[in-house]
Amino acid sequence: MSALVLIELHGEEISANSRAAVTAATQLSSTVDALVLTNDAANASAVAAISGVNTVKVVVDAALEHVSAGIASKIIAGVMSDYQYLVAGSATYSKNIIPVVGALLDVQPISDVCEVKSANTFARPLYAGNIMATVESSDEKILLTVRATSFDHAKDDGSATIEELSADVPESNSTFISLQESQSERPELTTADRIVSGGRGLGSKENFGLIEQLADKLDAAVGASRAAVDAGFISNDYQVGQTGKVVAPKLYMAVGISGAIQHLAGMKDSQVIVVINNDGDAPMARMADLVWNTDLFGAVQDLIDNA
Amino acid sequence: MKVIIPIKRVLDPYTQARVDKQTQMVDLTNAKMAMNPFCEIAVEEALKLKESGAASETIAVSIGTDKTVDTLRTALAMGVDRAIFIKTDGDLDLQPLHLGKILASIIKREEVGLVIMGKQAVDNDNNQTGQIISGLLNYSLGTFISKFSLSDDAQSIEVSREIDSGIEVRKLNLPAIVTVDLRLNEPRYASLPNIMKARSKPLETIELSSLDVDVTPRVKVISVEESGTKDRAAKQVSSAKELLEELTQMGVL
Ligand SMILES: Cc1cc2nc3c(=O)[nH]c(=O)nc-3n(C[C@H](O)[C@H](O)[C@H](O)COP(=O)(O)OP(=O)(O)OC[C@H]3O[C@@H](n4cnc5c(N)ncnc54)[C@H](O)[C@@H]3O)c2cc1C
Ligand SMILES: Nc1ncnc2c1ncn2[C@@H]1O[C@H](COP(=O)(O)O)[C@@H](O)[C@H]1O
Numbered sequence: 001m002s003a004l005v006l007i008e009l010h011g012e013e014i015s016a017n018s019r020a021a022v023t024a025a026t027q028l029s030s031t032v033d034a035l036v037l038t039n040d041a042a043n044a045s046a047v048a049a050i051s052g053v054n055t056v057k058v059v060v061d062a063a064l065e066h067v068s069a070g071i072a073s074k075i076i077a078g079v080m081s082d083y084q085y086l087v088a089g090s091a092t093y094s095k096n097i098i099p100v101v102g103a104l105l106d107v108q109p110i111s112d113v114c115e116v117k118s119a120n121t122f123a124r125p126l127y128a129g130n131i132m133a134t135v136e137s138s139d140e141k142i143l144l145t146v147r148a149t150s151f152d153h154a155k156d157d158g159s160a161t162i163e164e165l166s167a168d169v170p171e172s173n174s175t176f177i178s179l180q181e182s183q184s185e186r187p188e189l190t191t192a193d194r195i196v197s198g199g200r201g202l203g204s205k206e207n208f209g210l211i212e213q214l215a216d217k218l219d220a221a222v223g224a225s226r227a228a229v230d231a232g233f234i235s236n237d238y239q240v241g242q243t244g245k246v247v248a249p250k251l252y253m254a255v256g257i258s259g260a261i262q263h264l265a266g267m268k269d270s271q272v273i274v275v276i277n278n279d280g281d282a283p284m285a286r287m288a289d290l291v292w293n294t295d296l297f298g299a300v301q302d303l304i305d306n307a
Numbered sequence: 308m309k310v311i312i313p314i315k316r317v318l319d320p321y322t323q324a325r326v327d328k329q330t331q332m333v334d335l336t337n338a339k340m341a342m343n344p345f346c347e348i349a350v351e352e353a354l355k356l357k358e359s360g361a362a363s364e365t366i367a368v369s370i371g372t373d374k375t376v377d378t379l380r381t382a383l384a385m386g387v388d389r390a391i392f393i394k395t396d397g398d399l400d401l402q403p404l405h406l407g408k409i410l411a412s413i414i415k416r417e418e419v420g421l422v423i424m425g426k427q428a429v430d431n432d433n434n435q436t437g438q439i440i441s442g443l444l445n446y447s448l449g450t451f452i453s454k455f456s457l458s459d460d461a462q463s464i465e466v467s468r469e470i471d472s473g474i475e476v477r478k479l480n481l482p483a484i485v486t487v488d489l490r491l492n493e494p495r496y497a498s499l500p501n502i503m504k505a506r507s508k509p510l511e512t513i514e515l516s517s518l519d520v521d522v523t524p525r526v527k528v529i530s531v532e533e534s535g536t537k538d539r540a541a542k543q544v545s546s547a548k549e550l551l552e553e554l555t556q557m558g559v560l
Contacts, residue, residue, distance in 0.1 A: 066475065102435070107404070125534065131534060132532050133531045136527045136529050137525065139525050175477060182472070218560065236469045242429065264536050289557075303551070306548055
């Protein structure tokens with residue numbers, strides 16, 4: 001039976017979590033199609049290159065630029081009559097939509113899958129990642145969101161056919177007003193090889209600038225703890241953790257972050273963890289590979305000067 | 308406008324979950340339990356609507372075993388007008404699709420204009436129930452909201468959603484379901500006098516079996532294992548040069 005992958009696009013750019021979803025789908029089915037909901041057909045052409053994708057199904061409508069979960073789910077539920085699996089990357093885009101599709105198809109979706117164990121058995125984290133559960137679905141159709149840090153990101157050596165679908169786009173009971181996007185020249189947090197992350201220890205928005213300077217020196221992305229975001233040092237889309245973004249870079253540098261369960265949930269699978277903290281007993285320090293037990297202000301400045 | 312706040316009793320978020328060696332399931336006997344933090348934020352937002360005159364009544368609903376009543380009492384003590392307790396038997400493993408159907412039936416019965424709930428329960432981390440209710444009832448949906456305002460004509464709400472790329476603002480027609488994120492507000496504590504007062508507030512108990520909802524499990528937990536952080540053999544460094552050299556040697560710079 002075949003699998004459909006919901007692709008998240010930003011303009012023409014395919015989000016990394018969608019590439020992970022394609023990989024997960026290929027582990028479930030030999031026929032994997034992609035679904036793109038967009039306001040501009042041209043945006044879909046790049047999707048045809050994702051390796052493993054058979055056919056790209058595209059629905060084009062002006063209402064799909066900032067699509068509501070209500071509209072998206074109705075379209076997807078219609079397309080799903082031809083598929084057994086619906087797979088999407090774990091991200092706010094799909095978390096908003098997939099459960100609604102579940103309601104329409106009377107299927108219990110499975111969130112944040114980390115491993116495909118069999119056609120209907122999956123591993124997923126519970127309790128901020130402190131527990132890994134193996135779960136089995138008995139639904140006829142299976143709806144999954146998958147962690148982008150747990151599956152390879154499908155590359156671009158495919159050549160799928162593109163097929164435009166004429167779907168009825170229903171009326172929406174919500175209206176898009178605006179989007180404030182964070183603009184950054186730095187690497188994207190969820191795909192970066194290196195991340196420099198700052199916490200409450202930075203003390204102020206101005207001081208948080210040190211994290212940004214160090215990130216630039218190391219060609220790294222910037223991350224933050226919830227406390228740093230709550231205090232207004234940086235915007236919400238930089239939060240790493242249980243309720244923020246999940247990352248697994250080669251290098252994660254935690255500066256002035258204590259290491260609460262909820263923060264660790266978002267970064268514990270990083271390859272090398274560096275901690276800079278003046279409290280050598282902070283939980284964060286126990287799971288570090290390298291600890292610099294010192295005042296962060298001098299330390300970060302020295303790193304900026306020497307890197 | 309009536310406002311319903313579905314709330315969940317969960318393992319205290321600052322407690323580490325453990326697996327019971329005997330049952331091979333997460334051990335919650337004697338564990339410290341609390342209201343799901345996102346649900347506290349939802350309750351706070353509902354109370355603000357009541358205080359501003361926009362909400363006529365605030366109703367907390369929770370589905371679970373007898374202990375769940377404690378969590379409803381907390382919501383009443385925070386200031387919610389009344390509570391509905393949907394009583395389940397033993398360890399029934401209810402999933403968001405079931406919860407959604409149960410809550411949808413209560414929402415319809417009460418003719419609710421607005422449902423305010425947590426974006427996720429911090430035990431199962433499903434992040435699904437609000438979305439599922441919106442699908443079942445075809446109500447408008449605002450997930451991950453960090454700002455909220457009611458329109459002057461009280462026909463719609465404007466919400467800011469914390470999404471991966473930034474903040475999205477949408478207008479939702481009422482009735483609507485919103486799921487709240489961390490930065491919406493600071494939930495209040497229940498004062499002692501209010502805890503006393505809460506005891507006399509109405510709390511209705513409904514047996515789950517009396518509702519016409521199929522709760523056959525769709526997704527079964529086969530096994531669980533502890534997968535928390537592993538202590539790493541931290542090496543101490545004491546200068547920027549030393550740290551940078553180590554990182555270069557490890558091949559991550
Ligand atoms: C439902 C829920 C969800 C949550 N989700 C998340 C999430 O997704 N992500 C997240 O990060 N948190 C999350 N949290 C919050 C989490 O519990 C912690 O409160 C938060 O991570 C703490 O941030 P912090 O480490 O920056 O601050 P703190 O815990 O205050 O730590 C600050 C650290 O800085 C150090 N420090 C201070 N000054 C200096 C100095 N001059 N030099 C060196 N070191 C210094 C201190 O020793 C301390 O270790 C969540 C909480 C809840 C309840
Ligand atoms: N047993 C329950 N009773 C009432 N509401 C619940 C229950 N479980 C979940 N919810 C609501 O659904 C939200 C999201 O939960 P979840 O989809 O499980 O992550 C929670 O924050 C609650 O508002």
